[in-house]
Amino acid sequence: MSVFKIKYFYSCTLLLGLLSFSFATQAGTYVFAGGTNNAGGPIPNDLILHPTGYNGNGGVLNLKVCIRPGSPDASQLIQSTKNIVATWNEQKVTSSNLLNVLPNNSLYDVESVLVHELGHCLGLGHTNLGANGSVFGNDTNYTATTDGLNNFYQGNAGLDGIIGSSDDSRGDDENLHWFRISNNNPFSIASVIDGSTYSNNILDLPAGHDFVANASRDVSILYSTPNTEAVMQQGTDSNESQRTLNHDDTATLQLAMSGLDSVAGNADDYTINLTDGGISNAADCDINLGFDNTKTQFAVCIVGGGSIPPHNITNHWRMTSANIYLNTNSNWHYNTDTPCSESTALTANQWKMISIPCQVGISTPATVEGLFGDELNITGLGTTWDIYRHDPNSGYVALTALDELEEGVGYWIMSLNAVTITVEGQYNANLDVPLVGGTTTGKWNMVGSPFRLPIPWSTATVVKSADGSLLDLASVDPVVGGTGACDQTPVHPNCVMADTAYIYNGSSYDILTPSSGNLNPFDAVWVYVQQPNLALRLPMSAAERSTP
Amino acid sequence: MTKKTLPKTIYPIWLIAGILLAFASMSAKAESESPVMVTYTYEHELLPKMGNEPLLTIFVNGKMRAVFPSFMKRPGKFKAELPPSSFQELKTQITTALSQNINTSTISDEMSSAQNAQLQTQPQNGEQSGFSVSDSTTYIIRYESPQSVVMSNVDLSNEIVQKDLTVMAEHFPNINTLQISNNLKKILQNILEKSDWKPEGNNE
Numbered sequence: 001m002s003v004f005k006i007k008y009f010y011s012c013t014l015l016l017g018l019l020s021f022s023f024a025t026q027a028g029t030y031v032f033a034g035g036t037n038n039a040g041g042p043i044p045n046d047l048i049l050h051p052t053g054y055n056g057n058g059g060v061l062n063l064k065v066c067i068r069p070g071s072p073d074a075s076q077l078i079q080s081t082k083n084i085v086a087t088w089n090e091q092k093v094t095s096s097n098l099l100n101v102l103p104n105n106s107l108y109d110v111e112s113v114l115v116h117e118l119g120h121c122l123g124l125g126h127t128n129l130g131a132n133g134s135v136f137g138n139d140t141n142y143t144a145t146t147d148g149l150n151n152f153y154q155g156n157a158g159l160d161g162i163i164g165s166s167d168d169s170r171g172d173d174e175n176l177h178w179f180r181i182s183n184n185n186p187f188s189i190a191s192v193i194d195g196s197t198y199s200n201n202i203l204d205l206p207a208g209h210d211f212v213a214n215a216s217r218d219v220s221i222l223y224s225t226p227n228t229e230a231v232m233q234q235g236t237d238s239n240e241s242q243r244t245l246n247h248d249d250t251a252t253l254q255l256a257m258s259g260l261d262s263v264a265g266n267a268d269d270y271t272i273n274l275t276d277g278g279i280s281n282a283a284d285c286d287i288n289l290g291f292d293n294t295k296t297q298f299a300v301c302i303v304g305g306g307s308i309p310p311h312n313i314t315n316h317w318r319m320t321s322a323n324i325y326l327n328t329n330s331n332w333h334y335n336t337d338t339p340c341s342e343s344t345a346l347t348a349n350q351w352k353m354i355s356i357p358c359q360v361g362i363s364t365p366a367t368v369e370g371l372f373g374d375e376l377n378i379t380g381l382g383t384t385w386d387i388y389r390h391d392p393n394s395g396y397v398a399l400t401a402l403d404e405l406e407e408g409v410g411y412w413i414m415s416l417n418a419v420t421i422t423v424e425g426q427y428n429a430n431l432d433v434p435l436v437g438g439t440t441t442g443k444w445n446m447v448g449s450p451f452r453l454p455i456p457w458s459t460a461t462v463v464k465s466a467d468g469s470l471l472d473l474a475s476v477d478p479v480v481g482g483t484g485a486c487d488q489t490p491v492h493p494n495c496v497m498a499d500t501a502y503i504y505n506g507s508s509y510d511i512l513t514p515s516s517g518n519l520n521p522f523d524a525v526w527v528y529v530q531q532p533n534l535a536l537r538l539p540m541s542a543a544e545r546s547t548p
Numbered sequence: 549m550t551k552k553t554l555p556k557t558i559y560p561i562w563l564i565a566g567i568l569l570a571f572a573s574m575s576a577k578a579e580s581e582s583p584v585m586v587t588y589t590y591e592h593e594l595l596p597k598m599g600n601e602p603l604l605t606i607f608v609n610g611k612m613r614a615v616f617p618s619f620m621k622r623p624g625k626f627k628a629e630l631p632p633s634s635f636q637e638l639k640t641q642i643t644t645a646l647s648q649n650i651n652t653s654t655i656s657d658e659m660s661s662a663q664n665a666q667l668q669t670q671p672q673n674g675e676q677s678g679f680s681v682s683d684s685t686t687y688i689i690r691y692e693s694p695q696s697v698v699m700s701n702v703d704l705s706n707e708i709v710q711k712d713l714t715v716m717a718e719h720f721p722n723i724n725t726l727q728i729s730n731n732l733k734k735i736l737q738n739i740l741e742k743s744d745w746k747p748e749g750n751n752e
Contacts, residue, residue: 037676040663106618113594120682131593133686133711234683236594238619293741294714294734297685298592298619302715306677317678329741331621 029177029200029232029252031125031303032317034146038306043317045146045174046200048256049123049305050318051272052286056260056311058268063286065118066277071290074279076334077326079363080111081289083335083426084118085274086362087245091253093189094244094429095228096540098217101427101548102239107333109241112231113299114289114324116242119232120301121287121322122272124252127177127186127214128164129153130234138163140235143214148172164216166209175202177212178255180468186215186248187225188468193254195262215248224461224470227545228430243335244359244429247468260308260316289324296325337363338424339548342452344522348418353504353524355448356407358425369401375421385415392436392443392529408433408536410446410524423522427452432463432535435497435527442491442498447536448524453544455519457512462497465533473499473514491530501525582609586642586691588736593683595619604740608694610635614745626745634739641732642691648728651706655725662723679719684711687733708732 030049037043053061065085067074102109129135129142135153141163142155154171157163166184178200180190190197202212213219215230230246259268277285295302304321307313326332340358360366368387369378376385378401388396389411396412405411408431413421428450436443449455462471477486477499484499485492501512503525511517512525519525519538527536587602601615614626630638648654686709693704708729710716717723717730 031680031682032678035678035680037678039666039676041676043676043678106623108619116594117683125682131591131597136597234593237596293737295712296592296683297590298594299683300685300712300715301682303680303682304677305680307675309675312674312676314674314676317676320677329620331619331623 029125029127029144030123030256031120032305033125033176034174044315045176047315047317048262049125050256050270050308050316051122052319052322054270054308054318056268056308056316058259058266058270060273061270062273062275063122064275064277064282064284065287065289066280066282066285068288068290068292069279069281071279071292072328073291076332077110077114077289077291078278079337080114080335082276083111083243083362084114085276087115087243088118088122088253089272089274090361091245091250092431093247093250094431095187095220095225095246095537096430096545097231097242097244097246098227098229098545099241099243099427099429100239100546101241101339102333103548105239106331108236108238108298108330109243109335110326110332111335112240112242113236113326115231115245116236117289117299117301117324118287119249119253121303121319121324122253123256123319124232124249125176126234127230127232127248128216128234141214141216141218141233142168142170143212144176145170145173146176148174158210160222162218162222164214164219165222166205166211166213168211170211175200175212177214178252179205179212180251182206183467184209184213185223185468186213186230186251187220187223187228187246188463189247189251191465192264193251194258194264195255198251198255215246223468225430227540238331241333241335241427243426260311260313287322287324290326291328292325293327293329297327298330299326300324335363335426340427340452341422341424342521343420343422345420346413346415346418347506349414349416350506351412351414351504352506353446353448354411354413354522355409355450355524356405356423356425357428357450357452357521358423359407359428359450360423360425361404362426364425366404366406367402368399368405371405371423372421373401375419376415384417386413388412390444390446392438392445407431407450408448408538410448410526412446428540430537430540432537434465435462435529435534435536437497437529437532437534440490442486442495442528442530445527445529445536446524447527449519449521449538451519451538451540451544452521453541453547454521455538455541455544457501457517457519457525458514459539460501461537461539463535463537465535470537471496486528486530495530497530497534497536498528501527582607582611584608584692585694586638586689586736588687588689588733588740590685590687592685602688602690604736606630606638606736606739612739612743613748614740614743622745625748627748628743628745630739630743634735638735638739639694641728641735642694645691645728645732646693646704646706648725649706650708650725650728650732652709655708655710655723655729658723658725659720662720681712681715685713686711687713689729689732689736691732 033047034045035043147153156169158167178198217229220228230248258264302323305317305319342357387399462476476496477484480492486495486498499514502509585608586606588604589602605613610630612628616623689708713733717726
């Protein structure tokens with residue numbers, strides 16, 4: 001029986017027209033792609049849109065984000081503006097980024113919406129079709145395309161029944177979504193991001209793939225990365241926050257950063273440096289945001305853009321204006337600087353392995369001084385207290401006051417005096433913490449929990465950086481000949497990472513195994529890693545996801 | 549397999565059905581209250597679709613009904629009465645819109661004409677430009693002549709469905725149909741935001 005069946009999304013008469021004159025309302029991975037220009041001509045499907053100010057010369061692109069003076073409730077936007085600036089600067093990839101941590105079910109998280117809108121103002125379009133006027137309901141989750149020569153969208157979810165996945169059939173709809181050539185997995189990211197590793201030509205899809213997969217929450221289940229969605233996926237729910245980027249969000253931004261030639265590592269590459277301009281109408285504000293009920297009934301990003309002279313390459317444009325508007329009548333939730341606040345006690349003169357249970361570096365500092373300067377006198381660093389990280393290749397490294405700590409990494413800390421330390425910041429999502437593997441002997445890595453609530457070690461997974469595939473503990477340390485591959489001498493070739501972890505209890509090590517043991521907040525452990533190019537992912541618990 | 553070929557600029561059937569159903573229900577309600585003069589509602593692409601009832605219904609006698617959806621600060625069903633001065637302003641604007649036959653098609657026609665004119669002036673140096681609205685609001689205004697409704701034997705009604713009406717009107721200041729539509733939308737939005745709404749069922 002043929003599995004190819006085209007479903008025509010909608011049938012309506014030409015009763016109502018949604019106007020698109022000189023006006024690219026088309027959703028796409030980059031704004032403008034597949035739309036029409038101001039003269040009514042077509043814009044290429046493979047258009048890459050660069051932020052305001054990019055001239056093709058490369059370097060650091062400084063962009064100031066400002067809140068419009070006179071905007072109603074302008075002060076309510078100050079914290080979230082700082083946060084979204086930091087989030088897009090950091091470009092940290094996360095999974096499990098859909099949280100239910102708002103105070104009640106009817107609120108909409110302004111920061112999550114602003115992260116999405118700022119993505120537009122940096123050039124990114126929607127990853128899905130979205131509610132674009134002729135698509136609704138679940139069909140909005142099909143991957144972003146044009147409606148093709150026949151002028152209507154087509155789609156069949158394929159054998160998996162999941163809309164937006166790699167086995168979709170899309171008729172003559174033309175793809176707009178850039179994908180990772182090696183695996184078409186939007187929940188993974190290449191180590192080099194440019195036109196050699198990403199494409200929007202479906203002829204470059206891996207064998208057996210029918211269409212480009214997008215990073216929707218439904219598709220995330222297929223990749224064992226549940227509760228994950230690209231922030232550039234159109235659609236938002238009340239009582240949901242989504243403040244951290246997905247692999248696909250970061251990859252798409254960084255693909256543009258490979259410049260006009262789409263080759264990473266040469267002179268036209270750029271990086272972006274967003275700054276928070278506060279409430280200001282200064283002439284150097286590149287992206288402006290605020291409330292204006294005439295512009296939108298919820299939230300909108302309005303951009304102007306065009307060719308980059310003198311190059312005038314048809315498929316590379318830059319923005320010339322970028323404005324975000326919100327509506328005051330919506331029932332917004334305004335984030336604070338420290339929704340996450342966790343404490344742990346240090347016993348006098350006793351080393352402790354710790355990790356960071358909140359997201360730092362967004363609304364709170366990530367430096368040693370910023371994190372611990374209140375409780376531990378920073379001038380005593382190195383004399384009355386110490387903190388170290390461990391480099392699997394070179395050993396221990398003492399941290400200085402200005403060194404930054406990272407979530408998911410383990411540290412040793414010790415104070416001569418008993419003290420309780422508190423870490424404050426935002427809620428973490430799932431992180432892929434890079435692991436350093438060995439050659440013949442393997443390497444010890446210090447990793448930690450990024451969470452506020454306990455997680456069983458048994459749920460730990462290892463991500464293979466090459467293809468984004470996930471391995472559970474049984475797979476990374478399989479039993480071979482009655483003994484764990486990593487327990488053999490010499491280590492068996494099937495050993496990827498030992499399935500046990502070791503945590504210091506003040507006098508000796510406790511062992512976490514695939515059948516017992518939790519990682520509690522602030523806990524860090526040793527893991528033994530045999531193979532290279534891996535990352536550790538500790539999946540967020542259901543309680544963590546829903547506990548404010 | 550039956551294949552239906554559809555025009556590109558179509559609108560979802562649910563929205564059409566919802567509007568017609570809502571208008572029908574309002575018309576039914578009109579028997580006990582007063583005929584409907586105008587309904588005003590919108591859909592936003594980021595949000596789940598609204599219910600079938602219009603956000604704002606204004607009757608010929610100046611009474612009003614609002615249904616605020618769950619994403620708004622004060623959701624629920626409300627009623628109010630339009631002050632005479634505002635009512636007169638609204639009627640004037642509706643009369644203007646009707647006299648110029650402002651509806652989705654006439655806006656589309658005028659924009660197409662402007663587009664064709666602009667095509668003739670395309671720059672020759674290869675430079676291109678564009679304008680984009682991400683996460684649009686679609687406005688739906690259905691209005692009738694106050695007089696025709698009262699007489700109930702003349703079909704003088706129109707419907708405007710337009711994305712990002714104010715944004716478009718500002719971007720295309722020379723398109724008259726957009727300007728008139730936007731003026732009507734502004735009045736309706738102002739009524740929605742500034743009226744003294746009382747919860748339905750409250751007789752105070």
